Structures are given as C-alpha cells and as structure tokens.
Amino acid sequence: MPVRLSHLAQDRRTCTLRVGDETVTITYRPGGVTPELEDQLREYTADQRGGAAMVALLAHCLVEWDVLDEDGEPLAPTAENLRRLPTVFLVRVAQAITDDLRPNLQSAGASGAGS
DSSP, X not given: OOOOHHHHHHOOEEEEEEEXXXXXXXXXXGGGOOXXXXXXXXXXXXXXXXXXXXXXXXXXXXXXEOOBOTTSXXXXXXXXXXXXXXXXXXXXXXXXXXXXXXXXXXXXXXXXXXX
C-alpha cells in the first residue's frame, strides 16, 4: 500500500533524557529531520552558530516534552522558548533524539545469521 507524505510527517517517537536526578520525556517527529533542514543546520554550523542550529533542529521536530518553567507550567518547545535555554541542554536533547533514531547495532550484531 502506498505511503502518503502526510503519514510520514505524523509519525511520533518518544525517548527519555537524564538531567541530573531528573528525567525528561521527549516526543519528536522523526520525519521532521529532512535534507532541507540539514542544509540549514550546515549553514548555521559554518557560521559558528551552534545554538541557532540546535534551535532550528529542535523547533522543527520536537512535539512535546515535560520541561516546566519556573512557575511549574509546561514549557512548549517553541523556537522562542528554546532560544532561552542553555545550548548544552539543547545539544543533549538533540543527542537523545539522534541516539533514538539509530538502529540498535548491538542486537543487529547478535543475530544468528552467519556469513
């Protein structure tokens, strides 16, 4: 059966990230990471704007997370809010997403198939 482009964009995945003694649950769209976005990220990186690259990436693919503001209210993962967060935290969120997208190499190597 054919796959519609809209179905690719609706796919959601969830992963977690340890931050000190706390855990952040992240829901993101794997389809949000596209070659077009990668080109934009390369431009930011070439201009030494790593924080801007993280904001662009995360604003494009984050759907929700359980990060709270100082009043205990949910902090929406919008570009505006992401710009206010430490770059080191944004990098860790991006790394958690990247790690979640990778195939499980350990289980792939443990298959019983011989050469």
